[in-house]
Amino acid sequence: MIKLQNLRKDYYMKKRAVTALKRIDLTIAKGEIFGIIGHSGAGKSTLIRCINLLERPTEGTVEIDGVDLTRLGARDLQKARQSIGMIFQHFNLLASTTIYENVAFPLRLAKKPQAEIDRKVNELLSLVGLTEHAKKYPAQLSGGQKQRVGIARALANDPKVLLCDEATSALDPMTTHSILRLLADINKKIGITIVLITHEMGVIQEICDRVAVIDGGEIVEDGPVAEVFLRPQQPITKEFVEQVSDFELPQELLSQHFNASAAQRELHRIVQVSFLGNVTFQPIMFEVLQQSSVQFNILHGTISRMKDTPYGRLVLELTGDKSDLDRAVTTLQNRGLDVEVMQ
Numbered sequence: 588m589i590k591l592q593n594l595r596k597d598y599y600m601k602k603r604a605v606t607a608l609k610r611i612d613l614t615i616a617k618g619e620i621f622g623i624i625g626h627s628g629a630g631k632s633t634l635i636r637c638i639n640l641l642e643r644p645t646e647g648t649v650e651i652d653g654v655d656l657t658r659l660g661a662r663d664l665q666k667a668r669q670s671i672g673m674i675f676q677h678f679n680l681l682a683s684t685t686i687y688e689n690v691a692f693p694l695r696l697a698k699k700p701q702a703e704i705d706r707k708v709n710e711l712l713s714l715v716g717l718t719e720h721a722k723k724y725p726a727q728l729s730g731g732q733k734q735r736v737g738i739a740r741a742l743a744n745d746p747k748v749l750l751c752d753e754a755t756s757a758l759d760p761m762t763t764h765s766i767l768r769l770l771a772d773i774n775k776k777i778g779i780t781i782v783l784i785t786h787e788m789g790v791i792q793e794i795c796d797r798v799a800v801i802d803g804g805e806i807v808e809d810g811p812v813a814e815v816f817l818r819p820q821q822p823i824t825k826e827f828v829e830q831v832s833d834f835e836l837p838q839e840l841l842s843q844h845f846n847a848s849a850a851q852r853e854l855h856r857i858v859q860v861s862f863l864g865n866v867t868f869q870p871i872m873f874e875v876l877q878q879s880s881v882q883f884n885i886l887h888g889t890i891s892r893m894k895d896t897p898y899g900r901l902v903l904e905l906t907g908d909k910s911d912l913d914r915a916v917t918t919l920q921n922r923g924l925d926v927e928v929m930q
């Protein structure tokens with residue numbers, strides 16, 4: 588659906604080049620919700636703006652549905668852009684026209700007949716839950732409602748792709764949640780491909796199928812959200828994952844462990860067990876540990892969701908013979924649990 592190949596973007600300031608993106612290769616499937624996460628200045632905005640050529644890449648290609656946008660002339664590019672909607676952090680609504688007219692704007696630009704505009708605007712306002720606000724002006728709406736207008740406007744021309752440029756960064760957590768739910772519902776209902784950029788791992792966790800981590804203008808890690816959460820490879824990815832995992836090993840436990848003799852340490856393991864999907868609700872772990880004569884003590888536990896997938900994490904202290912401990916860990920892994928020995 589979306590294929591970025593060997594993308595590079597240089598900005599020129601007083602003839603000095605600033606490289607904002609380099610060596611970007613990404614393929615995003617039809618119907619996917621794809622997140623791009625990075626710190627400020629990493630290149631997120633530049634990357635998302637290259638997808639609809641609001642920024643023209645210095646090198647590389649941008650294919651949407653098999654068409655390389657970088658090769659299109661002005662008129663064809665304008666047409667191709669109609670199949671790519673975009674929403675923004677600060678909504679970018681027209682302040683002097685009504686909500687109805689804001690949503691109608693792209694349809695008027697596309698010279699649609701009034702009857703079709705009426706039908707489409709009403710359908711979109713209903714989809715985003717703003718039917719009764721049609722005659723108001725943007726200043727009369729809350730931030731969340733303004734973003735709903737932005738979403739309705741972005742969907743007016745039935746795009747195949749929706750680009751979300753930090754769409755929830757100006758919103759409080761409750762409103763963020765409701766906008767993310769709306770985006771997920773729209774994705775499910777009409778199968779639109781969604782690409783979003785954010786600096787918040789919570790946003791990725793809530794609605795994305797896959798994620799790419801961008802740092803210094805390069806993609807440093809990417810994959811299915813669950814996999815990146817369970818096994819983050821790069822230090823920056825670990826940092827982002829820590830934004831949403833709220834546990835650290837208690838200090839007293841760590842010092843106890845380090846102060847113990849080597850022989851005592853042999854008889855203890857601190858392990859982190861992660862569960863994904865239906866296995867989260869199965870009693871596999873307790874079964875295995877009971878059968879392997881290993882005693883366990885739960886130090887920390889959490890159950891949450893990654894998009895629609897249940898996800899759990901437990902930190903356990905295991906006590907037993909070295910061979911029993913090794914066998915217990917291997918059996919847990921063989922039964923499909925992700926087990927990391929922390930100490």
Ligand SMILES: Nc1ncnc2c1ncn2[C@@H]1O[C@H](COP(=O)(O)OP(=O)(O)OP(=O)(O)O)[C@@H](O)[C@H]1O
Pocket residue numbers: 598599600605606607625626627628629630631632633634786
């Ligand atoms: N128009 C421009 N002219 C010159 N340099 C730019 C321009 N736009 C962005 N840059 C530079 O390119 C790099 C990437 O910027 P970009 O805005 O894409 O990052 P970002 O990850 O979106 O950051 P933020 O979250 O703060 O918006 C930064 O070093 C930035 O200073």
